[in-house]
Amino acid sequence: MKQEHEDLGPDAERFERIIGVLDRRSLRLPSTVRAAVMARIRAERPSARSRAWTWLAAPRLSPLAAGLALAAGIAVLLLLRPAVPSGTPTAPAGSVSVSVRLVFAAPRASRVAVTGDFASWDPKGIPLAGPQGDGIWAVELKLPPGLHHYVFIVDGSEWQHDPNAPSHVEDGLGQRNSVLLVPEQKAS
Amino acid sequence: MYDSVVMSDSPTDADVIASVLDGDTERFGILVERYQDEFARYAKYMTGSEDEAADIIQESLVRAYRSLQRCKDRANFKGWLFRIVSNQCKSHLARRRRRTLERLSEEAATVPALEDPGADAEAADVRRKVHQALQELPTDQREALVLKYVEGLSLPEMAEILSASVSALKMRLMRARRELLAKLPGVVT
Numbered sequence: 348m349k350q351e352h353e354d355l356g357p358d359a360e361r362f363e364r365i366i367g368v369l370d371r372r373s374l375r376l377p378s379t380v381r382a383a384v385m386a387r388i389r390a391e392r393p394s395a396r397s398r399a400w401t402w403l404a405a406p407r408l409s410p411l412a413a414g415l416a417l418a419a420g421i422a423v424l425l426l427l428r429p430a431v432p433s434g435t436p437t438a439p440a441g442s443v444s445v446s447v448r449l450v451f452a453a454p455r456a457s458r459v460a461v462t463g464d465f466a467s468w469d470p471k472g473i474p475l476a477g478p479q480g481d482g483i484w485a486v487e488l489k490l491p492p493g494l495h496h497y498v499f500i501v502d503g504s505e506w507q508h509d510p511n512a513p514s515h516v517e518d519g520l521g522q523r524n525s526v527l528l529v530p531e532q533k534a535s
Numbered sequence: 536m537y538d539s540v541v542m543s544d545s546p547t548d549a550d551v552i553a554s555v556l557d558g559d560t561e562r563f564g565i566l567v568e569r570y571q572d573e574f575a576r577y578a579k580y581m582t583g584s585e586d587e588a589a590d591i592i593q594e595s596l597v598r599a600y601r602s603l604q605r606c607k608d609r610a611n612f613k614g615w616l617f618r619i620v621s622n623q624c625k626s627h628l629a630r631r632r633r634r635t636l637e638r639l640s641e642e643a644a645t646v647p648a649l650e651d652p653g654a655d656a657e658a659a660d661v662r663r664k665v666h667q668a669l670q671e672l673p674t675d676q677r678e679a680l681v682l683k684y685v686e687g688l689s690l691p692e693m694a695e696i697l698s699a700s701v702s703a704l705k706m707r708l709m710r711a712r713r714e715l716l717a718k719l720p721g722v723v724t
Contacts, residue, residue, distance in 0.1 A: 388600050
């Protein structure tokens with residue numbers, strides 16, 4: 348260990364004695380911690396109905412509407428088209444899913460996907476099409492109104508936030524999620 | 536050190552995660568049981584308080600459950616969980632900044648599980664001063680010292696879990712050692 352402390356010169360031994368007083372015994376937390384964790388998890392467990400909604404709302408199962416404009420090159424566009432193809436999930440009462448086009452610049456990537464709460468954070472994600480000649484990847488999703496958190500997955504492993512998203516949040520895991528607000532659209 | 540420790544007849548972390556994500560929420564209790572104490576010592580050294588460490592571990596485990604689908608390397612759940620605990624400690628400390636140094640000193644002086652009731656008064660006084668000095672270090676320096684000298688991690692292991700380079704960690708440890716010594720003049724001569 349002394350070799351690691353050469354920078355301390357004659358204080359190396361004193362440092363070792365100081366650091367030696369630190370207690371290295373394991374610390375056992377009270378059993379109430381486990382009980383509290385499991386109680387909170389049970390309280391958060393989604394109902395069968397909401398799990399079904401999450402499954403139905405996963406955009407990978409929905410046919411994507413086409414022909415929507417890409418504004419200002421690299422940007423997140425909210426395309427407010429109320430039409431919902433048959434067979435797509437039913438949005439909450441009084442509103443409809445909204446077509447959203449996500450684009451991401453990754454000229455050197457061999458594949459890009461997107462994942463988020465709308466895809467149950469599936470690590471495989473929903474693939475983006477591309478790249479176009481300018482290295483732009485894109486996908487069109489049909490999302491229910493509300494806030495959605497998402498990230499792009501580059502080459503299957505590198506999670507990146509969307510630099511063009513209007514805002515981001517810390518995910519508590521040392522990464523940032525991009526935030527997308529899908530406004531509610533009333534069915535016509 | 537952060538390899539998963541699993542008994543031969545126990546399900547692996549990856550197996551448990553798969554079943555939890557498949558809807559068997561109760562199986563998350565296996566991971567809670569397996570790891571709730573694993574980082575408690577680290578959290579206690581970071582916060583100087585056993586109660587706060589328990590809160591941080593609880594919150595970290597709940598966050599891990601919520602984000603389980605984002606655990607890409609399920610075989611390294613332990614390392615992934617550590618990063619959550621580490622982030623929770625830092626967030627907690629940032630929120631606590633407004634507290635006074637005196638308050639921190641009080642907490643450092645009342646770290647009951649770190650005290651050996653059989654130790655003589657002089658040894659206990661040295662230990663109290665060292666813990667207090669640790670609490671006064673910048674968070675990243677305290678973390679580096681705890682991981683290196685309490686948790687026993689190697690520099691490459693620290694580099695992986697802290698997402699820092701080995702050379703950067705060497706510098707951080709060097710500064711931390713000097714800072715700690717500077718805060719303890721005359722202690723353990």
